[in-house]
Amino acid sequence: MAEFVMKDLVKKAGLEQEFHIESAATSREEIGNPVYPPAQQKLAQHGIDCIGKTARQLLNSDYDQYDLLIGMDRENLHDMYHICGGDFDGKMHLLMEYAGRPDQEVADPWYTDDFEATWQDVLAGCQGILKEMGKHKNG
Numbered sequence: 001m002a003e004f005v006m007k008d009l010v011k012k013a014g015l016e017q018e019f020h021i022e023s024a025a026t027s028r029e030e031i032g033n034p035v036y037p038p039a040q041q042k043l044a045q046h047g048i049d050c051i052g053k054t055a056r057q058l059l060n061s062d063y064d065q066y067d068l069l070i071g072m073d074r075e076n077l078h079d080m081y082h083i084c085g086g087d088f089d090g091k092m093h094l095l096m097e098y099a100g101r102p103d104q105e106v107a108d109p110w111y112t113d114d115f116e117a118t119w120q121d122v123l124a125g126c127q128g129i130l131k132e133m134g135k136h137k138n139g
Contacts, residue, residue, distance in 0.1 A: 001039045001118065002070070002095060002106075004050045006126040013130065020066075024058035026079035031055050042115040058083050063091065068129070070095050073105035096121065098128030 003023035010019045025031060034040070035050045043050050063069065063084040069092045071077040080092050096104040099121065106125065107117035 001035070001043060001050075002072070002122045002126060003053070004035075004043050004048050005119075005122050006129065008046075008048045009126055009130050015130075019133075022066075023053075023055075024062060025055045026058055026071075026076050026083065028057060031057055036110075038109065038113070038115050039118075042119050046119075060084050063089075067091065068093065070125075070129070073108065095125035095129075098126075098132060099124035100128065 003021055006019075006021045007016075010016055010021065030036075033055050035043070035053050040050055058069075058080060060083060069080055069084070069087075071080055071092065071094055074094070077092055077094060081087055084092075094102065094104075095106055096102065101124075104121075106121040107114060109115045109118045
């Protein structure tokens with residue numbers, strides 16, 4: 001969900017050429033599967049299309065390829081550290097850090113089935129990333 005929310009925000013800001021946004025799983029359970037149907041529905045309610053996306057595994061080489069690696073929860077971060085062999089350049093962060101809530105994790109709809117709460121968390125975090133990137137670009 002976060003990949004497509006971020007892509008939508010970047011597109012609306014006219015910054016598509018300045019970002020490469022891609023999600024990757026830290027576990028193997030969903031590799032090759034499309035976006036979970038209720039998540040697709042929530043994105044579609046906001047005019048965001050995610051058709052064609054299939055899950056892929058995070059790779060060690062992703063650490064060098066991307067400026068930021070964002071986890072939804074602490075378990076994600078733990079798995080990201082393991083896969084990438086650490087966080088030597090301070091690239092790994094929880095999404096909610098960018099929403100001003102560094103001690104919180106994104107509400108997990110897998111357990112709660114509350115995709116609205118997840119939408120709100122993801123939107124706030126992605127808006128925060130975009131704002132932060134604007135500060136770095138302009139400052």
